[in-house]
Amino acid sequence: xxxxxxxxxxxxxxxxxxxxxxxxxxxxxxxxxxxxxxxxxxxxxxxxxxxxxxxxxxxxxxxxxxxxxxxxxxxxxxxxxxxxxxxxxxxxxxxxxxxxxxxxxxxxxxxxxxxxxxxxxxxxxxxxxxxxxxxxxxxxxxxxxxxxxxxxxxxxxxxxxxxxxxxxxxxxxxxxxxxxxxxxxxxxxxxxxxxxxxxxxxxxxxxxxxxxxxxxxxxxxxxxxxxxxxxxxxxxxxxxxxxxxxxxxxxxxxxxxxxxxxxxxxxxxxxxxxxxxxxxxxxxxxxxxxxxxxxxxxxxxxxxxxxxxxxxxxxxxx
Amino acid sequence: xxxxxxxxxxxxxxxxxxxxxxxxxxxxxxxxxxxxxxxxxxxxxxxxxxxxxxxxxxxxxxxxxxxxxxxxxxxxxxxxxxxxxxxxxxxxxxxxxxxxxxxxxxxxxxxxxxxxxxxxxxxxxxxxxxxxxxxxxxxxxxxxxxxxxxxxxxxxxxxxxxxxxxxxxxxxxxxxxxxxxxxxxxxxxxxxxxxxxxxxxxxxxxxxxxxxxxxxxxxxxxxxxxxxxxxxxxxxx
Numbered sequence: 001x002x003x004x005x006x007x008x009x010x011x012x013x014x015x016x017x018x019x020x021x022x023x024x025x026x027x028x029x030x031x032x033x034x035x036x037x038x039x040x041x042x043x044x045x046x047x048x049x050x051x052x053x054x055x056x057x058x059x060x061x062x063x064x065x066x067x068x069x070x071x072x073x074x075x076x077x078x079x080x081x082x083x084x085x086x087x088x089x090x091x092x093x094x095x096x097x098x099x100x101x102x103x104x105x106x107x108x109x110x111x112x113x114x115x116x117x118x119x120x121x122x123x124x125x126x127x128x129x130x131x132x133x134x135x136x137x138x139x140x141x142x143x144x145x146x147x148x149x150x151x152x153x154x155x156x157x158x159x160x161x162x163x164x165x166x167x168x169x170x171x172x173x174x175x176x177x178x179x180x181x182x183x184x185x186x187x188x189x190x191x192x193x194x195x196x197x198x199x200x201x202x203x204x205x206x207x208x209x210x211x212x213x214x215x216x217x218x219x220x221x222x223x224x225x226x227x228x229x230x231x232x233x234x235x236x237x238x239x240x241x242x243x244x245x246x247x248x249x250x251x252x253x254x255x256x257x258x259x260x261x262x263x264x265x266x267x268x269x270x271x272x273x274x275x276x277x278x279x280x281x282x283x284x285x286x287x288x289x290x291x292x293x294x295x296x297x298x299x300x301x302x303x304x305x306x307x308x309x310x311x312x313x314x315x316x317x318x
Numbered sequence: 319x320x321x322x323x324x325x326x327x328x329x330x331x332x333x334x335x336x337x338x339x340x341x342x343x344x345x346x347x348x349x350x351x352x353x354x355x356x357x358x359x360x361x362x363x364x365x366x367x368x369x370x371x372x373x374x375x376x377x378x379x380x381x382x383x384x385x386x387x388x389x390x391x392x393x394x395x396x397x398x399x400x401x402x403x404x405x406x407x408x409x410x411x412x413x414x415x416x417x418x419x420x421x422x423x424x425x426x427x428x429x430x431x432x433x434x435x436x437x438x439x440x441x442x443x444x445x446x447x448x449x450x451x452x453x454x455x456x457x458x459x460x461x462x463x464x465x466x467x468x469x470x471x472x473x474x475x476x477x478x479x480x481x482x483x484x485x486x487x488x489x490x491x492x493x494x495x496x497x498x499x500x501x502x503x504x505x506x507x508x509x510x511x512x513x514x515x516x517x518x519x520x521x522x523x524x525x526x527x528x529x530x531x532x533x534x535x536x537x538x539x540x541x542x543x544x545x546x547x548x549x550x551x552x553x554x555x
Contacts, residue, residue, distance in 0.1 A: 048404040052553050073406040080404075084397030086328075088335040100324040101405040145401065 007056035029179040031194030032187040077146035087131030102149035135162030325415025365442030383484035386467025394475035448524030455521025458534035465541035
């Protein structure tokens with residue numbers, strides 16, 4: 001549905017997108033994650049035809065973004081980052097205007113706006129001037145505007161920004177429902193949001209895609225990095241020699257700090273038996289009579305993976 | 319084509335929903351009224367609107383940029399350009415639509431001045447021909463002014479800069495040629511040709527000359543084409 005190959009974009013001397021590849025199948029909800037300034041909005045603007053790319057190819061719904069822009073524009077519904085709307089217009093006027101620009105007849109527009117009224121919860125605000133609406137309500141209007149021509153692909157740039165938790169939950173549900181029939185690409189920097197709504201997560205940082213997979217896959221790759229951390233007061237070398245033979249230990253790295261030794265222990269088995277491993281490690285430590293400060297399981301959340309992977313990229317760039 | 323009209327319709331109604339447009343209209347009609355009662359409406363003058371039409375062109379130098387300044391600048395500033403330019407509309411449809419919307423409001427603003435004709439009719443018998451052609455000339459000159467203003471509005475997200483830039487460009491095609499031809503008589507012919515005022519004189523006299531028509535239509539087309547190119551170039555900057 002969305003196909004991107006080696007997409008590159010320079011802003012003057014600044015490389016905003018570095019050979020991005022992306023493939024989204026029909027009916028997927030894809031979370032586009034990354035820290036601020038990672039290139040999410042740039043990539044989205046290129047896909048919607050608002051910005052040209054430096055090089056590379058992109059197509060949506062089989063239409064090339066650069067040579068067949070009008071067909072692409074008709075097949076996407078786009079909610080830009082700050083939800084720009086005409087403040088002097090009323091909600092229904094705004095929706096009718098965009099319906100007209102998408103070539104809908106009056107009866108089609110009326111029918112569609114009535115549907116969106118219920119779906120996006122606009123009933124109470126439909127005749128209000130947009131300038132008077134709260135951020136969350138504006139966001140609903142923007143979402144309805146993106147959906148007015150019933151596009152097969154939806155591109156939403158930070159759809160839940162400025163909403164209260166209840167509104168976020170309802171929009172999240174709404175997007176999940178949309179995912180039944182449509183392909184959705186949504187950008188966010190809120191991790192739990194992507195984790196719950198999306199069935200594919202793409203992490204972009206410094207203009208590069210650093211991870212692409214289902215939330216489960218990404219979490220599994222985090223778990224594979226999980227380790228046990230032990231802090232004891234002992235000689236690092238002795239600690240290494242003592243802990244390495246313990247059953248279930250794949251490797252030990254030690255660092256010394258003011259007489260204390262921190263040992264990070266990689267495990268042979270990924271998930272289970274961690275408790276047993278920790279028990280065995282504790283036993284080994286007490287057998288040697290070393291003062292123990294802490295012993296714990298480390299890593300595991302998608303959040304840590306995200307922070308690790310994005311900060312690693314940042315330091316590599318610096 | 320249809321989208322051009324949809325955009326024109328939205329921008330025209332946008333004028334009626336914006337306080338600036340009413341302020342501009344108020345001051346325009348105030349000044350036009352003074353112009354008419356103090357200069358045109360005089361027992362020693364013939365029963366016509368020729369003087370009004372000529373002075374009106376001066377008034378429009380500051381009035382029309384105040385209408386056109388927000389056309390694109392406001393969209394660029396507020397970001398509404400993004401949903402607009404990602405809807406299936408061409409750049410040409412956006413520019414022509416906005417220009418038509420502004421022309422619509424300009425015509426509405428001009429409409430109350432038609433009452434001056436009735437005022438003259440109380441005392442005299444004005445010739446309807448030159449008055450009608452005078453309005454045609456005024457609309458055409460306004461069309462050039464608004465196309466220039468729209469070009470300036472595409473180039474900046476700041477309405478004040480758009481206003482100043484369009485006044486400046488309009489002066490290049492109205493007042494500046496007078497001074498240039500005085501300083502450089504060799505260029506007098508060319509300067510007379512590019513001067514918008516000169517081309518309006520015939521219309522105010524009641525003369526619709528094909529060369530004047532061509533001048534205005536190419537002028538409008540040229541500045542709108544520049545505006546389309548400027549809007550396209552925004553993508554490549």
